[in-house]
Amino acid sequence: MLAAYVQGIGVLGPGLADWAACAAALRVPGSYHRTGTMIPALAVLPAAERRRAGRVVRVALAVGAEAVAHARADARCLPSVFTSSGGDGDNCHALCETLAGTERLISPTRFHNSVHNAAAGYWGIAYGCTQPCTALCAHDASFGAGLIEALSQLAGGAQAVLLVSYDLDYPPPLRAHRAIGDACAVALLLRSAAAAATATGPRLRVDFTDAPATALTDGALESLRLEIPAARALPLLGVLAGGSGGHAVLDYLEDMRLDVHVDAGAAGEAAP
Amino acid sequence: MTALLLMHYTATSGLGRGCAATLAALEAGRSALQPCRFGTAQLDTQVAQIEGLSQVRLPAPLQAYDCRNNRLAQLALEQDGFDARVRDRAGHWGARRVGVFIGTSTSGILQTEIAYRRRDARTGALPPGFDYQHTHNAFSVTDFVRRRLDLAGPAVTVCTACSSSAKVFPAAQRMISAGLIDAAVVGGVDSLCLTTLYGFHSLQLTAPGPCRPFDAGRDGLSIGEAAAFVLLERSPDSADAADILLLGAGESSDAHHMSSPHPDGRGAASAMQAALTAAGTAPEAVDYINLHGTGTPGNDSAESRAVGALFGSSTPCSSTKGATGHTLAAAGALEAVISALALRTGLMPGGLHTRQLDPSLPLNYLLDNRHARIERVLSNSFGFGGANCALLLARAD
Numbered sequence: 015m016l017a018a019y020v021q022g023i024g025v026l027g028p029g030l031a032d033w034a035a036c037a038a039a040l041r042v043p044g045s046y047h048r049t050g051t052m053i054p055a056l057a058v059l060p061a062a063e064r065r066r067a068g069r070v071v072r073v074a075l076a077v078g079a080e081a082v083a084h085a086r087a088d089a090r091c092l093p094s095v096f097t098s099s100g101g102d103g104d105n106c107h108a109l110c111e112t113l114a115g116t117e118r119l120i121s122p123t124r125f126h127n128s129v130h131n132a133a134a135g136y137w138g139i140a141y142g143c144t145q146p147c148t149a150l151c152a153h154d155a156s157f158g159a160g161l162i163e164a165l166s167q168l169a170g171g172a173q174a175v176l177l178v179s180y181d182l183d184y185p186p187p188l189r190a191h192r193a194i195g196d197a198c199a200v201a202l203l204l205r206s207a208a209a210a211a212t213a214t215g216p217r218l219r220v221d222f223t224d225a226p227a228t229a230l231t232d233g234a235l236e237s238l239r240l241e242i243p244a245a246r247a248l249p250l251l252g253v254l255a256g257g258s259g260g261h262a263v264l265d266y267l268e269d270m271r272l273d274v275h276v277d278a279g280a281a282g283e284a285a286p
Numbered sequence: 287m288t289a290l291l292l293m294h295y296t297a298t299s300g301l302g303r304g305c306a307a308t309l310a311a312l313e314a315g316r317s318a319l320q321p322c323r324f325g326t327a328q329l330d331t332q333v334a335q336i337e338g339l340s341q342v343r344l345p346a347p348l349q350a351y352d353c354r355n356n357r358l359a360q361l362a363l364e365q366d367g368f369d370a371r372v373r374d375r376a377g378h379w380g381a382r383r384v385g386v387f388i389g390t391s392t393s394g395i396l397q398t399e400i401a402y403r404r405r406d407a408r409t410g411a412l413p414p415g416f417d418y419q420h421t422h423n424a425f426s427v428t429d430f431v432r433r434r435l436d437l438a439g440p441a442v443t444v445c446t447a448c449s450s451s452a453k454v455f456p457a458a459q460r461m462i463s464a465g466l467i468d469a470a471v472v473g474g475v476d477s478l479c480l481t482t483l484y485g486f487h488s489l490q491l492t493a494p495g496p497c498r499p500f501d502a503g504r505d506g507l508s509i510g511e512a513a514a515f516v517l518l519e520r521s522p523d524s525a526d527a528a529d530i531l532l533l534g535a536g537e538s539s540d541a542h543h544m545s546s547p548h549p550d551g552r553g554a555a556s557a558m559q560a561a562l563t564a565a566g567t568a569p570e571a572v573d574y575i576n577l578h579g580t581g582t583p584g585n586d587s588a589e590s591r592a593v594g595a596l597f598g599s600s601t602p603c604s605s606t607k608g609a610t611g612h613t614l615a616a617a618g619a620l621e622a623v624i625s626a627l628a629l630r631t632g633l634m635p636g637g638l639h640t641r642q643l644d645p646s647l648p649l650n651y652l653l654d655n656r657h658a659r660i661e662r663v664l665s666n667s668f669g670f671g672g673a674n675c676a677l678l679l680a681r682a683d
Binding site: 016063066099100101106109110111113114118119120121122125126127128129130131132134135136138139141142143144145146147148149150151152153155156159162163165166167169170186187188190191192222266267269270 | 287382391395398399402403405409410411412416417418419423424425426428429438440441442443444445446447453457459460461463464466480481484485486488489490537538539540541542543544545552553556560669670671672673
């Protein structure tokens with residue numbers, strides 16, 4: 015059994031500008047309208063890094079920053095877990111195209127941006143954060159894998175951990191083989207359940223289960239959940255948006271899912 | 287932290303298949319580096335390539351996973367009876383109580399590189415049979431290992447470039463400590479592909495000849511491929527004399543630059559310090575350091591400053607990348623296995639290809655093999671994006 019307090023939430027996705035918009039959509043089934051993900055500009059990075067950072071970095075940093083601001087935390091002090099099913103598809107496509115040509119003159123910036131931990135690296139540079147940082151991938155199970163890693167870090171003694179789960183659409187021709195339609199990201203700032211005296215907000219308890227994942231009643235949100243790995247977090251976000259606690263089963267591996275119980279915090283602080 | 291027992295381990299690299307071949311090559315001072323003749327690559331560099339991967343066959347039900355990286359994983363799992371030992375322990379604990387944590391950087395992207403050369407001239411589509419999920423995706427190798435070993439516990443790929451398969455050790459340790467699992471298969475698998483060969487070349491980080499870590503004239507790294515696996519369990523109260531333990535792991539971020547380490551080795555030093563603290567070990571108690579030692583001017587200089595600041599200049603150390611090449615995301619696990627072999631046999635491998643030690647790197651860098659009883663080894667791994675990890679391994683007796 016793993017546990018944590020949720021102290022900050024960040025969301026960005028198709029028709030979901032931030033956590034407030036996401037919570038509103040989750041609270042009123044039928045109210046969600048899917049539009050293209052609006053990716054905000056980066057403000058935090060030094061100019062040189064800002065020029066080199068692709069969409070994937072802007073998406074991951076946007077939700078990370080929202081969760082940190084929501085919790086009024088200091089980004090420099092937070093260990094972080096970045097998790098993504100595919101990283102930077104635009105960059106991967108450009109590299110493969112160049113390598114298929116005759117010259118093969120690939121850009122050094124494209125190469126260092128091709129590492130799966132690029133967003134994690136830019137996060138550290140942006141905030142001057144020297145705390146441990148990891149970057150994970152578990153294909154469609156990437157959100158669940160990130161959540162378990164973050165909770166394990168708290169169980170191992172970390173006071174707080176920032177979880178950032180993000181996925182971007184691939185351009186053609188890879189898009190035909192990995193049908194992620196748009197960018198989507200979810201960040202949770204989780205604080206140790208052992209720090210109960212100071213921690214506030216909803217409390218999560220997470221365990222493995224064989225039960226099927228919780229489906230969303232809103233058809234468009236349910237489609238989003240099934241299409242983008244980071245959106246597999248939506249049933250949990252739905253409980254958090256409700257503000258009164260509850261229970262959700264999240265998709266994880268094909269043969270294993272995550273059972274999440276939420277005990278509402280005083281006045282449901284994590285709800286906007 | 288909770289000490290873990292390396293219940294079993296194996297490594298396959300350019301040096302050979304399995305622990306005995308690896309150890310024999312290290313004892314003989316043999317390097318696997320050869321002029322690059324990999325695929326269609328035309329680069330003036332050397333690589334440590336594993337022969338015979340084209341003959342490796344995956345089990346029939348797992349054919350969808352067929353690619354160079356998973357063939358390498360398959361080949362490595364068959365060495366040293368690793369497969370059988372994992373099955374034995376999974377029988378003891380239950381398949382669901384054994385996690386899988388694998389580090390890779392490029393997974394099966396070679397398949398995608400090849401597919402991009404065979405796109406439909408009219409539509410640009412990739413050729414039929416291309417399978418993104420089971421080859422290209424970074425989770426492919428972890429999923430393959432989990433299915434190949436019939437395990438059913440939690441699984442994840444750690445993908446922090448060249449520190450990936452060092453960071454799988456603390457990731458597994460945390461989950462064992464939290465009681466979610468009883469055992470873990472950790473490891474690293476990274477295979478040659480054009481992305482890394484041309485990528486490191488574009489950054490002017492590949493040496494034309496074999497890499498020469500800590501040499502005054504060092505001029506870059508040499509890429510290799512490898513797979514290494516370790517079966518970890520909680521350390522028993524009474525250990526065997528031959529047992530090797532993971533006493534501590536330390537992680538940090540540079541927060542400096544995407545492809546260059548902090549010049550003073552700030553992140554490297556804090557990762558090493560964190561590993562010592564987690565293990566409750568003083569720097570003087572470390573008998574040998576297996577350096578990250580890539581042979582790039584920047585890495586070796588930053589690492590030397592970090593090691594010097596913590597350990598002074600007397601602790602014997604070396605890089606084994608002159609023998610194995612830099613196996614990128616497999617380096618952490620490969621060098622953890624080399625460190626375990628060092629603890630077991632007393633071999634501190636001398637660094638190969640280094641002719642003239644750089645006087646500005648004042649460490650006790652071994653140029654020849656040394657034999658002595660060693661009780662504690664530190665192994666360093668640092669990656670792009672400033673992701674650092676150090677492991678502290680020790681004899682149990």
